[in-house]
Amino acid sequence: MESKFEVSKLNLHYGQFHALKDVSLSILPHEVTALIGPSGCGKSTFLKTLNRMNDLEEGVVIDGDVLLDGKDVYKEMDAISLRQRVGMVFQQPNPFPKSIYENVAYGPKLQGIRSKVKLDEIVENALRGAAIWDEVKDRLKKSALGLSGGQQQRLCIARALAAGPDVLLMDEPTSALDPISTSKIEELCTELKKDYTIVMVTHNMQQAARISDRTAFFLLGEVIEYSDTDQMFSMPKDKRTEDYITGRFG
Amino acid sequence: MKANEKAKRVDRVMTWIFVAVAGFFILLLIAFALLVIGRGIAGFEPYMLSFTRDGIGNQLFNTVYLVVLALLFSVPLGIATGVYLAEYAKPGKVTHFLSICIETLSSLPSIVVGLFGYLVFIVMVGAQWNLVSGALAVSILNLPLIATTTKDAMESMPKGYRMGSMGLGATHWQTIRRVLLPACMPRILTGIILAAGRVFGEAAALLYTAGMSTDINWSNWDITSPTCPLNPFRPGETLALHIWASRTEAIRPDAAQIANFSSAVLLILVFAFSIGARVLGRRMERKLAGGK
Amino acid sequence: MKEKSLFWKEHFWHGLISCCGLFVIVLTLAIGAFLVYKGSGTFTTYGHSIFEFLFSSDWSPVDSSKGGGSVGAAIFIVGSVSTCGLALLIATPFSLAAAIFMSEISPKLGTRFFRPAVELFVGIPSVIYGWVGLTTLVPAIRDLFDLNVGYSVLAAGIVLAIMIFPTITSVVTDAIKSVPNDYRKAAYGLGATRWQVIYQIVMPAAKPGVFTGIIMGLARAFGEALAVAMVIGRMRAFPTSILSPTTNLTAAIASDMGGSMDGGEYNTALWTMALLLFLISLLFIFIIHRIVGKGGVEKNESK
Numbered sequence: 001m002e003s004k005f006e007v008s009k010l011n012l013h014y015g016q017f018h019a020l021k022d023v024s025l026s027i028l029p030h031e032v033t034a035l036i037g038p039s040g041c042g043k044s045t046f047l048k049t050l051n052r053m054n055d056l057e058e059g060v061v062i063d064g065d066v067l068l069d070g071k072d073v074y075k076e077m078d079a080i081s082l083r084q085r086v087g088m089v090f091q092q093p094n095p096f097p098k099s100i101y102e103n104v105a106y107g108p109k110l111q112g113i114r115s116k117v118k119l120d121e122i123v124e125n126a127l128r129g130a131a132i133w134d135e136v137k138d139r140l141k142k143s144a145l146g147l148s149g150g151q152q153q154r155l156c157i158a159r160a161l162a163a164g165p166d167v168l169l170m171d172e173p174t175s176a177l178d179p180i181s182t183s184k185i186e187e188l189c190t191e192l193k194k195d196y197t198i199v200m201v202t203h204n205m206q207q208a209a210r211i212s213d214r215t216a217f218f219l220l221g222e223v224i225e226y227s228d229t230d231q232m233f234s235m236p237k238d239k240r241t242e243d244y245i246t247g248r249f250g
Numbered sequence: 251m252k253a254n255e256k257a258k259r260v261d262r263v264m265t266w267i268f269v270a271v272a273g274f275f276i277l278l279l280i281a282f283a284l285l286v287i288g289r290g291i292a293g294f295e296p297y298m299l300s301f302t303r304d305g306i307g308n309q310l311f312n313t314v315y316l317v318v319l320a321l322l323f324s325v326p327l328g329i330a331t332g333v334y335l336a337e338y339a340k341p342g343k344v345t346h347f348l349s350i351c352i353e354t355l356s357s358l359p360s361i362v363v364g365l366f367g368y369l370v371f372i373v374m375v376g377a378q379w380n381l382v383s384g385a386l387a388v389s390i391l392n393l394p395l396i397a398t399t400t401k402d403a404m405e406s407m408p409k410g411y412r413m414g415s416m417g418l419g420a421t422h423w424q425t426i427r428r429v430l431l432p433a434c435m436p437r438i439l440t441g442i443i444l445a446a447g448r449v450f451g452e453a454a455a456l457l458y459t460a461g462m463s464t465d466i467n468w469s470n471w472d473i474t475s476p477t478c479p480l481n482p483f484r485p486g487e488t489l490a491l492h493i494w495a496s497r498t499e500a501i502r503p504d505a506a507q508i509a510n511f512s513s514a515v516l517l518i519l520v521f522a523f524s525i526g527a528r529v530l531g532r533r534m535e536r537k538l539a540g541g542k
Numbered sequence: 543m544k545e546k547s548l549f550w551k552e553h554f555w556h557g558l559i560s561c562c563g564l565f566v567i568v569l570t571l572a573i574g575a576f577l578v579y580k581g582s583g584t585f586t587t588y589g590h591s592i593f594e595f596l597f598s599s600d601w602s603p604v605d606s607s608k609g610g611g612s613v614g615a616a617i618f619i620v621g622s623v624s625t626c627g628l629a630l631l632i633a634t635p636f637s638l639a640a641a642i643f644m645s646e647i648s649p650k651l652g653t654r655f656f657r658p659a660v661e662l663f664v665g666i667p668s669v670i671y672g673w674v675g676l677t678t679l680v681p682a683i684r685d686l687f688d689l690n691v692g693y694s695v696l697a698a699g700i701v702l703a704i705m706i707f708p709t710i711t712s713v714v715t716d717a718i719k720s721v722p723n724d725y726r727k728a729a730y731g732l733g734a735t736r737w738q739v740i741y742q743i744v745m746p747a748a749k750p751g752v753f754t755g756i757i758m759g760l761a762r763a764f765g766e767a768l769a770v771a772m773v774i775g776r777m778r779a780f781p782t783s784i785l786s787p788t789t790n791l792t793a794a795i796a797s798d799m800g801g802s803m804d805g806g807e808y809n810t811a812l813w814t815m816a817l818l819l820f821l822i823s824l825l826f827i828f829i830i831h832r833i834v835g836k837g838g839v840e841k842n843e844s845k
Contacts (some may be wrong), residue, residue, distance in 0.1 A: 084733035094724035112253025261735035269637035331560035351570035359765025451667020
């Protein structure tokens with residue numbers, strides 16, 4: 001299978017700090033790839049390199065190749081179009097202080113879509129895709145800030161979907177949510193991977209085991225192990241991976 | 251993708267506009283300062299510094315004297331009001347009303363305060379223009395700044411300070427006096443210096459209180475005499491008022507040069523105070539933090 | 543014995559400090575009361591109508607307690623409103639741009655250099671602005687537009703605009719800075735450009751603060767007396783264009799109060815102007831409270 005992202009020899013310096021060391025990974029399409037590891041291991045930093053959110057921080061120096069469908073995202077693409085193709089969902093639900101409809105329509109509008117009919121269609125599809133349509137269809141004009149935390153997070157997923165990406169990056173998308181909302185998001189991920197490629201950072205090992213196809217274990221900026229999820233959780237090759245997933249540290 | 255191209259172009263244009271506006275403004279500000287100071291220096295003659303009818307020495311002295319008098323009134327009252335709000339006031343109608351009062355005072359046009367001062371300190375007392383009534387009027391303008399600075403500083407103190415002191419058996423007042431106020435001093439002092447800087451430039455509130463004449467005899471040290479420099483109940487024209495006066499009531503041929511020079515002196519004074527407050531505040535913060 | 547004095551001291555200071563707080567309330571009320579007392583004389587003692595004061599342009603109050611003149615202050619009011627309006631029109635776009643530059647485009651330059659510079663200029667005495675306006679701006683306007691005199695609404699508007707620029711800029715900068723970073727991240731994550739993030743997300747979220755800043759600038763412009771008086775021309779006529787001289791409330795008070803007889807009709811009419819200024823500043827405070835209060839509600843309620 002042709003990989004979606006092909007990352008090779010990626011090094012990232014944050015000022016003096018060497019945050020990612022020679023990271024090489026290929027991320028396959030229509031799969032959920034989980035990135036796990038203790039806090040500060042570089043998994044979130046790595047995630048952000050995939051859609052160049054690191055550009056917004058100062059003092060970040062990147063070296064190496066990140067290819068999306070064979071094109072180097074740092075050399076052959078611009079950040080704006082890249083981010084429209086590679087959507088992102090954040091740790092804290094962060095809807096804009098606008099109506100539910102306006103939140104979802106924001107991405108398509110950025111891309112110049114003005115037709116009301118077209119926008120309505122995109123918004124509905126995105127909200128359906130994020131399994132929140134039934135809950136909000138009667139209050140599309142109401143402020144998004146009135147939704148519960150779990151609904152807000154699904155709205156943020158819908159907002160990302162509406163921009164028409166083919167990859168979704170999720171940075172601990174359930175860490176701020178209650179168990180019921182969490183399971184809804186997890187179900188959603190399994191559903192979404194039919195159409196999208198998902199890369200998810202998670203703190204929760206069970207979550208990684210439940211929903212991901214492939215898992216990468218990060219430690220101190222390095223990828224220690226990257227393999228099939230089932231295999232990694234049943235018989236890890238590296239001692240450090242085993243220690244981490246059995247809860248001996250981290 | 252066409253929309254992206256357009257968006258990026260707009261983004262570039264807007265960025266340039268912001269940079270241009272910011273640059274324009276900094277240039278304007280620098281040009282303004284240079285113009286004022288430059289013109290002051292260009293027209294400078296040594297006699298302008300003299301403490302006579304021709305120079306601005308007397309006005310400069312009046313300005314400083316007025317600042318001192320005004321702070322004498324506004325500092326104790328301002329700090330006390332701030333302490334009251336931060337420490338003693340119970341949440342409720344009176345406290346809420348007091349904050350509204352402070353806000354009202356801080357947004358009063360200074361000419362209105364000047365009129366109030368004129369009515370109460372001059373007309374009702376039956377006095378002539380004098381420095382004390384000018385100082386009182388200016389204190390009203392200063393009061394809100396000092397009170398809010400004190401209140402904010404006290405409220406930002408860590409809870410531990412209060413607990414620590416009270417836990418040792420100190421009374422509330424002892425805690426305020428010996429622990430909280432000293433710890434707040436850097437910020438309060440910064441506020442006071444900023445307030446003083448404002449008094450330097452105040453003119454509208456002094457128009458009908460401190461008056462627009464000055465007649466000082468530097469060999470007269472009888473404090474009850476109207477020409478004694480230190481008599482606070484004599485009329486005292488400040489630098490700012492002098493600039494205003496030289497525009498409207500200019501009868502002297504060198505009025506413009508004098509006003510230029512006065513503006514330069516005033517601007518330098520105000521800048522010095524403002525920068526001084528900043529430097530001092532930062533240094534004292536650092537000292538307190540370093541002592542931890 | 544020692545304990546007793548301790549408690550006595552505690553009560554003494556508590557009492558004294560509370561008195562100071564109370565005094566500030568009394569002082570504010572006293573200012574309001576005196577203004578109402580002196581200012582209402584126009585309507586009670588001299589029997590003019592509020593309508594005449596606000597809308598008539600016939601201004602010839604008698605400088606004695608006999609009364610019988612006319613007190614139409616419309617020219618002064620129009621003068622104040624037009625100069626302040628013009629100042630706002632000039633200053634607001636610049637202030638917003640500067641605030642955006644400081645908080646979004648170059649926060650580093652902003653905090654280290656721009657912000658202190660702006661704060662420095664908040665403190666410049668208004669007479670200096672007035673003096674520079676009088677000696678530089680007024681002749682420049684005269685020569686540029688080939689007028690007889692350069693005193694004009696335009697000159698006053700520009701001087702006021704420069705004076706209120708720092709006020710608006712610093713309030714708006716704070717408002718923009720308090721917009722949660724999450725909003726920006728989300729918008730960038732969807733592929734928005736910086737300008738789109740600023741224009742579509744950050745500024746709408748900072749709206750209450752932006753309006754507060756504008757109102758505060760307006761309040762400052764309204765109350766400014768001497769700087770305006772120096773460049774407006776003090777001609778008692780409605781301005782026919784932004785290049786014509788006129789006069790305003792504060793200039794009238796500043797120049798005429800001293801010569802008028804205390805308690806006379808002229809003097810009382812000037813007090814009424816002061817009362818009007820006081821009421822306007824109260825109105826501005828009220829509006830700011832409304833905006834800030836509503837901004838809080840808007841977050842939870844629908845738009």
